[in-house]
Amino acid sequence: MKQLISLKNICRSYQNGEQELQVLKNINLEIGEGEFVAIMGPSGSGKSTLMNTIGMLDTPTSGEYYLEGQEVARLGEKQLAQVRNQQIGFVFQQFFLLSKMDAVQNVELPLIYAGVPAAQRRKLAEEYLSKVELTDRIHHLPSELSGGQKQRVAIARALVNDPSIILADEPTGALDTKTGSQIMELLVELNEEGKTIIMVTHEPEIAAYAKRQIVIRDGVISSDSARLEGKEN
Template sequence: MKKQLIKLSNINKSYKNGDQELRVLKDIHLEVEEGEFVAIMGPSGSGKSTLMNIIGLLDRSSSGEYILEDTEVSHLSEKKLAKVRNHQIGFVFQQFFLLSKLNALQNVELPLIYAGVASSKRQELSKQFLEKVELTERMHHLPSELSGGQKQRVAIARALVNDPSIILADEPTGALDTKTGNQIMELLTALHREGRTIIMVTHEPEIAEYANRKIVLRDGVITEDHRKEVY
């Protein structure tokens, strides 16, 4: 039996707009097991990015319960949330979010610095994961000297370096051309085959096809949730 990593129960998210209350997520129930590759889809304004931010502990729900690896995280302090994020979640974003003055190796090291890992160990791990994403020869290059696909590979190496339980990918191919985007998706698929748990937001149906589970949100409600076999 696979381990349950995420359990969301009755998750609601609302924002105040003057006297009006905007409900973005409405009574969301979602469970994700270890080793799943989940694509979250939906039209603009459906709540998919808000849901991703709550799963990634970048935002809090207005109500409901979020259990992450047997820990109820909804009411943790900001300091404890930051520690959980650093150790248990790896992030891959559409715009990469690499620090422009740091080279690829130094960017990958960042989560390890926050985790208090010694310098020699940081370099060893960072080199190992840059090799994994086939960027060994570019590790001393600045982001400005890398292509979009190479930047995203650095971001994926950074997401992996702390060996997190979950990789969250928010529109990971959104800033890439089709060929490069497919290469990045093949890399994520290979990581999934190794047993990694990946949750991805995308608006592209062909990108969602790489996942083995598709969730569709409309108006803050999950309207579809189905799995497929991936060979």
């Protein structure tokens, strides 16, 4: 398995008045291409900070982060933005769709930042909305969509630039159980197609869909279990 992500002695601390709050403490982690990883842990454990570090939305205080062999710290702001846009797709619990744009326009957004021509943007956006089974909702505003449909739009948006990594932060947190299961089955399908998926969740039944489960407590990795198979029936 080709190594995709390598974190070496990653620390992240924040200044809280006169106190320094250590959120991540010497994290060492390697994730291979095509893995499906769940990062678990109680509130305040550092799991979201770890996710944001992997997604280059947060900068470590110390340590080294390599993405496909390239040290992230050596990238300038413009290069970082380009890597985030082209190599990483983000899926969030609250969807973060623009309310005045319909589904297809929301999916087009990463393509606009990537400089893709308008006609090609529309074609790709429609293609990926079809992939998540929303062909009949492409011109609906977010307010006209259910929670599950909003998350499918968000997944289509995350996929449209064909990134190698999907980062999903509590992707089922705002959904009912049945809809959450449908979203997880979609993520499993994407993983089977070769996407590397890294997901933060606090729900064991959601983490069970992943092939590898990492538990983080008090800023350190307390367990890391790779499983031969994904969700058990």
